[in-house]
Amino acid sequence: MGRIAILGGTGPEGIGLGLRFALAGEEVVVGSRAADRAAAAATDMRAKLAGVGCKTPVSGADNAAAIDGADIVVVAFPYSGVADLLPGLVSKLAGKIVLDVINPLTREKKVFALSPVAEGSVAEAIQALLPESFVVAGFKNESAEELVEIGHPAEGDVVVCGDHAEAKATVIALVNRVSNYRAVDAGALLNARFTEGITAMLLNINRRYKAVTSIRVLGLDGEH
Amino acid sequence: MGRIAILGGTGPEGIGLGLRFALAGEEVVVGSRAADRAAAAATDMRAKLAGVGCKTPVSGADNAAAIDGADIVVVAFPYSGVADLLPGLVSKLAGKIVLDVINPLTREKKVFALSPVAEGSVAEAIQALLPESFVVAGFKNESAEELVEIGHPAEGDVVVCGDHAEAKATVIALVNRVSNYRAVDAGALLNARFTEGITAMLLNINRRYKAVTSIRVLGLDGEH
Secondary structure: OEEEEEEEEOHHHHHHHHHHHHHHHEEEEEOOOOOHHHHHHHHHHHHHHHOOOOOOEEEEEHHHHHHOOOOEEEEEOHHHHHHHHHHHHHHOOOOOEEEOOOOEEEEEEOOEEEOOOOOOOOHHHHHHHOOOOOOEOOOOOOOOOHOOOOOOOOOEEEEEEEHHHHHHHHHHHHHHOOEEEEEEEEEHHHHHHHHHHHHHHHHHHHHHHOOOEEEEEEEEOOOO | OOEEEOOOOOOOHHHHHHHHHHHHHOOOEEEEEHHHHHHHHHHHHHHHHHHHOOOOEEEEEHHHHHOOOOOOEOOOOOHHHHHHHHHHHHHHHHHOOOEEOOEEEEEEEEEEEHHHHHOHHHHHHHHHHHOEEEEEOOOOOOHHHOOOOOOOOOEEEEEEEEHHHHHHHHHEEEEEOOOEEEEEEOOOHHHHHHHHHHHHHHHHHHHHHOOEEEEEEEOOOOOO
């Protein structure tokens, strides 16, 4: 398999994805602004993985160092990090597959919605910031809460989109190796605006039903 | 059961919904700008329903007349009809449950997306136009293609949202009587912007997979 860097990897979504990628046999490098926090998160993750007999290497580094040698770079920091962190990493990320899992969520009067993003979605904004990177959007709808429960299979469809076919195919292959997820290719990167919206909708559903939900696309296998 | 008017009911989505509502035992009045076109569509629908032994009354009328006596008024015309038709029906629709199934779809270079709607979604725009009506969004993601195949059960989750609890509960009960659909309550009406986006995403997926897809929300029954 390959090596996956997760920038902003010490947050709940980053940790959850890192655990699942490691379980799928991918070497994981947790990236953070502070290398010591990344190393501490990696230590915790290794302990958790050892508990289920998984010995895949997981290490920590600062964000810039984490990128070196990575086949896929996941951006998993909060939305504000797009403007704060990415401009300093443009050249390091050139030529890389950048997997964007960020949702620009807002919460007002207990209702989740999305911050307006001029480019249409976070993924499109990142592609505009990183014109020489291959941005793919995926894992937008998968809750950290479910991802971190590694004793439990994670289920649902991971909608993937992007404008670079080869990079998208690499991410789709990754998704299909992770737990019980199935990748669904929605096509062009602009679909990220819809998958980001699904996250807000699912969070509103979660609150109403006191549940942790995900989505499935019905009808792909001609079952209709 | 009750009586359901479907404004713009001679289009494929309106006809498909009308057939499914009639199968569920709801009296259907097809509305159109032209009463004769509505009557012709109703005649076709009765013939199709008779073919499967369904004798629920289906009739046609012009849009304004269709509203009289309806318990639920479905708006199923193209997005342009919101600005063209609804201003003339404000007082007739006061106090009514208005079920909005419209998606503001665009298609450019074979990619589906949404027209920008200042209010956030068609449903919110309709509620702003009809302040004395009880707007509920639903059936945004259900394809006409699947709805009209009445010999075939229609499956998937119908995400419903709205700011009027009683109207929403009425629509949820309706959804749960239609074919194999399950209603999922997403909460406030602003969630319509996300369900409208899901339609665009599913159409992009349909094109890529040569499929007719719908969605399911996983995890509602605590299966996670």
